[in-house]
Amino acid sequence: MQLISDKKRIYLSAPHMSGLEQKYVANAFDSNWIAPLGPHVDAFEKELASYTGVNDAAAVNSGTSAIHLALRLLDVHEGDTVFCSSLTFIASANPINYLGATPVFIDSEPETWNMSPQALLQALHEAVHQGSLPKAVIVVNLYGQSAKMDELIALCQLFKVPVIEDAAESLGSTYKGKASGSFGRFGVYSFNGNKIITTSGGGMLVSNDIESLKQARFLATQARDQAPHYQHSQMGYNYRMSNVLAGIGRAQLEVLEERVQARRAIFNRYHHALSPFPGIQFMPELKDTRSNRWLTALTLEEKVTGISSQVLLEALAEDNIEARPIWKPLHTQPLFEGAKYYPHSDNESISEQLFATGLCLPSGSGMTEEEQMRVIECIQSVLIQEKSITA
16 A cells, blocks of 8 residues: 655654653663663652552563563463453463463453453353363453443452453543552553553553562562572563663653643544544543543444445555554454453454454644644545445
8 A cells, every 4th residue: 555655654652752751861871870670660660659549569671571470470370261351452461371371351341342241250150160260350441441340340359360450551541530550459551652651661560469569579580589699499580670761751650641631632632523423433431430542442333434444544544644453352363263252242242343343543642733633634534525425
């Protein structure tokens, strides 16, 4: 597909620096503290724990590493099962494989696009009958929208299964006034380059269990025993964050609320301009929650709009605009072929429906209103043209 070369590229979610980062990075260089760990790492952990209302946080090199550590802390081994949201990026489930465990995928529900309590209940009931309850349930907060945490946590508590809350995409979001990522036994955030705040690459494991996070730090620094020499009694990982990147994260955290407001304003402009078109539905925001609207996501009902999400993606690409399909459900990925999957109902797989009809629009907080209008006008022109053809 040939792009229109004279138009500036509009990215899906580009990094957005505040200018404050240079102060923290300069401090790291001036003190010559650029290796992994250091005062910025300690401060970033404390500041993020305070922001999210948890007791402690451990800074690591990715959200994936944080999930891996959480599973390790929950003693997940080969032969165990772990339940996981199906509609998510593969990093939510890959760490299950790292430990030789078996993922079981749970469908979404329509009101949040996140894990279906109905499907989870069915999966837990069957697990009880089979005598094989999962070691953990990984609940994902998709595109910034919190899942139905009250229902999901209550189910997991009933069956005594710990929850890992994958809030990689939802830092800055809230559920009933409480920070997304603070509900499970462990919470996970990502600071990848496309996230709402970034350290270029990095993540954070959070918990109210301070002792577990001490163990997480130990495992993340090659599990080095207390000894004058290098001694190791168990397997560890090289997962800790560098002092330089933590400095970037501290600066980014200072402007997190501004980034949330910017992305919510972007969502509102898309919604105002495009929701009048029949057949277009935006990702819902559950009552008593605040989504950070990391990405604006919508679905197209082809029978009504006359076009598929794929046609619209191609039209945007031709205008040098990056957009993406909704995540391909993990239970449909070749890597997880044959994995067990629990749909929302016997005749309804919500995650598959969303993948078939949905797409994510450019939503970076640094995007200008003029750039957003270019995206909107491209979409409107395709919809209007199709309407005139079918009229």
